[in-house]
Amino acid sequence: MALPFFRKGKDKPAPAARKPTTAPAPVSESPHTETLMTMDMGASGIVVEESSGAPQSPVDEAAILYASGQTEMAESMLKGILTTSDRRAWHMLFDLYCVQNREKEFEQVALDYAMRFETSPPVWQRLGGNGAPKPQQAQTESLELPGLLDKKSTATLREGIAAAAKNTAVRIDFSRIAMVDEAGAEECAEILAAARKVKRKLQVSGVDTLTALLQDLNRATHSRAAHWLLLLELYQTLGQQDHFEDLAVDYAVHFEVSPPSWSAVQAAEVVKAEPSELQDDALRLSGEITPANDSALQQFTSYAATHNDVLVDLSQVTRIDYGSVSQLISVLMQCLGSGKAITLRGHNALIHELFRVMGIDQLTQLQPRHPS
Secondary structure, three states: OEEOOOOOOOOOOOOOOOOOEEOOOOOOOOHHHOEOEEEEOHHHOOEEOOOEOOOOOHHHHHHHHHHOOOHHHHHHHHHHHOOOOOHHHHHHHHHHHHHOOOHHHHHHHHHHHHHHHOOOOOOOOOOOOOOOOOOOOOOEEEEEOOOEEOHHHHHHHHHHHHHOOOOOEEEEEOOOOOEEOHHHHHHHHHHHHHHHHOOOOEEEEOHHHHHHHHHHHHOOOOOOHHHHHHHHHHHHHHOOHHHHHHHHHHHHHHHOOOOOOOOOOOOOEEOOOOOOOOOOOOEEEEEEEEOOEOHHHHHHHHHHHOOOEEEEEEEEEEEEOHHHHHHHHHHHHHHHHOOOEEEEEOOOHHHHHHHHHOOHHHOOEEEOOOOO
């Protein structure tokens, strides 16, 4: 089987078998004309025939410039391509700004993207995780409540909030709650009120689930005051004053007692519940893959040696250096020669276009961050 790649002349017949040769990593100002490697897998029947990574479009050239470490030139070229309707360039620039943590520039391009294509732009997401966190960024302590909100579960909630550092946001996930007993409601309301009074920074998820459950309980003929008070405290915690005032009036009429008073405090932040991490056996790589930092490819080689299905997650890889491409292809060819299936997933648009122009899309199944 012949696998022509690096050059798009796919109708060219396969050459005669050649001895493996490898050229040194590119050092010139025009790395995209460098010949990387030629391989004959011999007994496997796989022949790699073309090895020139010459770009055929500005997108190709921008991908190779970025891979070669010429980030500013790549950015300038991508900006020039934005006048066209080639969304690949837009996604490459989005991911470049995400890698460099340039949120302001990202948002400006996002506005232009929405106007040009009349569709929602990608969502800002920091890629790679390189660099120190901003001083104002605080860690988050996550607390997930079980299906039954009772005295036992609220005791765990109280202990978790008390154990969290004062400058740490506490995230409380209510999404699993399906039952609330009277003691649990009373305790939970007290905990939330105490956290509010000492100005603890709270984040809540799945709160709609608990709110709807309490509303149903409060409509019952023999409803419990504790459930009403917990719902009032939830409205207070969320900063929903109108809902609070309406419920307070109903509470006063129903129980013939004075309701709690509204207190103007900073509302908790409502966040989405964090999705469960992928529970698969993928190899997860991160950072930059360069000739000087080739540990990732060494991990790749070791992982591939013990797996028939080679699944590599590149979502946290920021750049694959042009000089490392030949080594990557060597690993991929070894996998193919052993009959292994290869999937590379989650890689940013800059890496995806590098894979495409270098023919790696012919050797593996690609699942990029931005599907076509």
